[in-house]
Amino acid sequence: MKCIGFVGLGNMGGPMAGNLVNAGYEVKVFDLVTNLMSAVAGGTPQATAADTAKGIDVFISMLPAGRHVDALYNGEDGIIHQCDPGTLLIDCSTIDPATAQKVAAAAFDCDLNMLDAPVSGGTAGADAGTLTFMVGGKREALEQARAVLEVMGGNVFHAGDCGAGQVAKVCNNMLLAIQMVGTAEALALGVDNGLDAGVLSEIMKQSSGGNWPLNVYNPYPGVMADVPAARGYSGGFLVDLMTKDLGLAMETADQSRSSVPMGALAKNLFRVHEQLHGAGRLDFSSIQWLYKPELKS
Ligand code: NAD
DSSP, rough: OOOEEOOOOOOOOHHHHHHHHHTTTTEEEOOTTTTHHEEEEEOEEEEEHHHTTTTTTTEOOOSSSSHHHHHOOOOOTOOOHHTTOEEEEEEOOOOOHHHHHHHHHHHHHHOOOOEEEOEEHHHHHHHOOOOOOEEEOOOHHHHHHHHHHHHHHHEEEEESSSTHHHHHHHHHHHHHHHHHHHHHHHHHHHTTHHHHHHHHHHHTTTTTTOOOOHHHHHSSTTSSSGGGGGGGGOOOSSSHHHHHHHHHHHHHHHHHHHOOOHHHHHHHHHHHHHHHHTTTSBBBGGGGGHHOOOOHH
16 A cells, blocks of 8 residues: 655645545645644644655645745755655645746656646545646656546646646636636626626527636626525635736746736736735635625625
8 A cells, every 4th residue: 555645734735635545545644733634534643744754655745835845845854855765746736837847856856756736626626536637747757646646636637847737727727817807797797788697697608708617607696506606705716826826827927928918917807806805715706896896795
């Protein structure tokens, strides 16, 4: 049986580690917040991240941002200096591609293979084990990781070399943000002109404007059950996380000198929304309020 070290047991990492335990893996867990370790039933809490890295086959991290990942792997007591030879490293956090490449290069210098494997699917996907993994790194390393990744998610894509998983993730989330803003704008225009948001949504779903938010994540309250718009935009994918991902998309575009006017506009609209409505901890579909502020009350 494979032994796995898992660091970062927050909203995403906790249920991901839990699914690995349920699949029969021995999982050593660590988080700076102690009670998150005992929340992973069947996991073995560790005193430090370094302890998590010893005597394992696969090390997985799920952390907030690039600086945390760099410090965890590449710092003075970094994981790349603690692991046994042959340990496979997988970072599932959403971070900038440049840091992912830098940390992977440092791991290779220590004869360790590392994958960047950010995810899509949110906390619901983490709970259900249905995440999509976008993987950057050596194909052989991905094949070595595949069985473990498939416990946490059904779709595992090889995007390319180190950092490519993170590039795929920022492209996807930039497109998602643009689609959500455009959908909220079109729905507001229809309602302002006397249409019912549900009727308009059905028409657009079956027409050339159809898209993912319309199909499964409608931002207009009253159109769909079991989505954040149906519960005051609580839960779901936070505005704070979307603005973080759009920031990563802007950084990535700067590095490649790519022009991303739609992404930049979407980022600024989410920023205005966050500040105007104190919406950072609401689901990102609450961008509907920017177009229909009366929905807030
Ligand atoms: P979170 O803040 O809930 O969890 C992060 C955890 O990392 C925290 O428990 C924190 O204590 C821990 N941590 C930070 N530094 C640490 C260290 N040095 N050692 C040990 N533990 C440490 O965040 P989350 O929602 O679980 O997101 C994690 C990552 O997944 C982020 O990069 C995020 O962008 C990405 N992501 C989140 C979602 C989502 O819907 N929440 C969806 C897709 C991707």
